[in-house]
Amino acid sequence: MSNPQSTLILGxxxxxxxxxxxxxxxTGDKxxxxxxxxxxxxxxQDAIVKEAIELYDLGCRxxxxHARNPITQxxxxxxxxxxxVSRNIQRSCKDVxxxxxxxxxxxxxxxxxxxFGEWERVSQCALPLHFGGAHFVTIQAAIELQIICELEKKTQKLDFxxxxxxxxxxxxxxYVPSARVAQATMETNSTSKxxxxxxxxxxxxxxxxRxxxxxxxxxxxxxxxxWVQLARSYGMTRFAVEHPSLQLGSSGQLNIILLFGFSSRLPFPSSYDEFCNIIEVAKSLESDISNPDYKKRKITITVGAAIIPQQAPLHYQAVDVGPRKGTEMCALRRLATYACQPGSGVDILRVGMEDTPYGVGEGGEVHMCDNRQLMEYVLxxxxxxxxxxELNPEAIINRMGLDIVRDEHLIAQRQRPLGISGSAGAFQ
Structure with missing residues (x-):
């Protein structure tokens, strides 16, 4: 490869x-x-951390x-x-x-x-980073769409x-959310349950x-x-950004993961143009509805190919852009090609067993695989x-908009070194 002209953060x-x-x-199909x-x-945990170090050495940042019970999986x-897992990875992979x-x-x-209650589903979002937390937690994915689905039923519309x-x-x-408890099922391309x-x-x-x-x-x-359903996921994120009790992204930063193929409502794009159009929809959240000309927050884009193995052969198609245009390849390789195009708008290219826990050979046949092999395909x-x-730590921080949050938080800490309650009680 000649000197690269651009970079992507590998995830x-x-x-x-x-x-x-x-x-x-x-099913009986081995x-x-x-x-x-x-x-x-x-x-x-040992196997996870060992693999994470191997991925880091390949360029994963x-x-x-998702935590798993090591006995039942x-x-x-x-x-x-x-x-x-967080502590061990932080110690071994300093910049990840x-x-x-x-x-x-x-x-x-x-x-x-x-x-213990519904908070169990997201309780890890309250863990400080130095106590084994994470920089990010995906606080909206599938089940949260119940909110926007109810609003959709009330208004009878959810177009862009x-x-x-x-x-x-x-x-x-x-909007006042209903307290009526019901079974939460989602329209997805998934396993049996x-x-x-x-x-x-x-x-x-x-x-x-909240x-x-x-x-x-x-x-x-x-x-x-x-995002797992385009219109509803966008609507839910827009709802959370605009709602005065939520104000998602008010710190100036929001990373949006686009999981193409997760459902029929967010299918894998049939072309690079379609791919870019969806990213443009996500990027529109940088501004509020009331002031579309003012960029209030930085939206970064992560892309993944969430294709179940049963559908993998259907997605073995010719790519429509890039130096290998016309070459048949799997969804993951096409996703990588799309993300690599100048002006794609992608910041993180995500691979992994969560999305495609298999490899695809020439001709579209599916075979067993692991995270390292998937990353090698993308590389x-x-x-x-x-x-x-992208391997430069400061470049990654700036690209993801984390410097905005970091600087604002440090200013707040200097103004209230004992926290909000401490400063109010002792010095006012």
Whole structure:
């Protein structure tokens, strides 16, 4: 490769929520069952950290993690596991940005929510970074869409023209979330039980979302959401940005993860132009509806290809841009090619077992794989496109808008060195 003209931050979503033993009904197809039960997804802490170090050495600087019970390999809400993994990765990979998954599902998660309450789903967002927390926590993904789905039912509309209008602002301010508890199922491309989030209500989700934003703000840490349905995910993020009780991204930064293929409502783009149009929709959140010409927050873009193995052959298609234009390749390689194009708007290119826990060979055949191999596939495509992994720590911080939050938080700390309650009591 000649001297690269541009860079991307390489990310890995290492474990995920849906490919677990109890989320998949066995079919008798040995390969499919192995992939969908997460047979090659690392579960033990030592194996996870060892793999994270290997990925770091390859250039990974963003590591997204869902904790798993090391015995059952199911999703867990155990913050001791999150903290142990975080501390070890922070010690071994000094410059990596950590991200914890939230909106988690699974039998063990639902049992803990019934016992301890809905906060269990996102409690890791309140962990300070130096106590084993993460720079980012995805506080919006799937189940939070209950809020916008209810608003959609009330208004009978959720098109983009409406969601950019003053009428949408008025409806946001008038909206009172229902306390009616119902089964929360999502339209997704997933494993047999990967879309089962248990029972909850829009009111509960609103309260948890508000508390999660507040926790991140108090810690001086960063905001991140995951889009799984284009219109509804956009609507939910716009709702959270504009709602006076939420004010998502008010610190000046928001990372949006676009999971292409997660559902039929956010399909994998059929062309590079379609890919760019979706990124443009996400970027529009840099401004408020009331002042579209003023950039109020920095939106950064992470992209992933969430393609279940059953659909992998359908996505083995010719890429329509780049130096390998016309070459047939899997969704992940096409995603990498799209992200590498000048002006794509992508900041983090995400790969990993959470999204595509398999490899795809020439001809579109699916085979077992691991995170390291997936990252090597993407690095190969980046090489073809003359793009290098971004490794400069300060460049990564600035690119992700983290310097804005960091500087504002330091100013606040200097003004109130004992915290809000301490300064009010002792010195006023």
């Amino acid at each position: 890995c979503a290492s474990t995920g929520a849906k490919f677990t033993p109890r989320n998949h009904y066995l 390969l499919l069952d192995s992939i969908c039960t997460g047979a090659t997804i690392k579960g033990g 963003y590591y997204h993690y 199911e999703q867990t809400t155990d913050n001791d596991i999150y903290q142990a 940005l950590l991200s914890f998954g939230a909106s988690r599902n699974g039998k063990e998660v639902q049992e803990n929510i019934r016992t 023209e409406y969601m950019h209008s003053s009428a949408f602002l008025e409806d946001i301010n008038k 990967g879309a089962d989030y248990g029972s909850t209500s829009p009111s509960i989700q609103f309260q948890v979302y 508390s999660a934003i507040s926790a991140r703000r108090q810690l001086g840490l960063f905001h991140e959401v995951e 190969e495509e980046m090489g073809y496109n003359n793009v290098a992994p």
